[in-house]
Amino acid sequence: MPKHIPIRTCVACRGSSAKRTLVRIVRGPDGRVAVDPTGKANGRGAYLCARRSCWEKGLKSGVLGRALKAEMSEPDRAALAAHGDQYQDDSDA
Numbered sequence: 001m002p003k004h005i006p007i008r009t010c011v012a013c014r015g016s017s018a019k020r021t022l023v024r025i026v027r028g029p030d031g032r033v034a035v036d037p038t039g040k041a042n043g044r045g046a047y048l049c050a051r052r053s054c055w056e057k058g059l060k061s062g063v064l065g066r067a068l069k070a071e072m073s074e075p076d077r078a079a080l081a082a083h084g085d086q087y088q089d090d091s092d093a
């Protein structure tokens, strides 16, 4: 039996998938919002697909900020946008 795989939901497209296909974004104790490559950082987390369209939607529509209950600063937002730009916009859904 495989171990239980946590299922997470992308805040942009509401699609669910195994955690490893989603990227965690965390609002740290200092209020900074950043990508959490380990998936284990303390703070409130939200997930986006590793897909460019989800990052654009999450940032532009503000759903990411709402999910994190965070007021995102411009530098943080720009860093996240740059991160999202790395991904392809493949639509395997």
Ligand SMILES: [Zn+2]
Pocket (backbone or CB within 6 Å): 010, 011, 012, 013, 014, 015, 048, 049, 051, 054
């Ligand atoms: Zn998504």
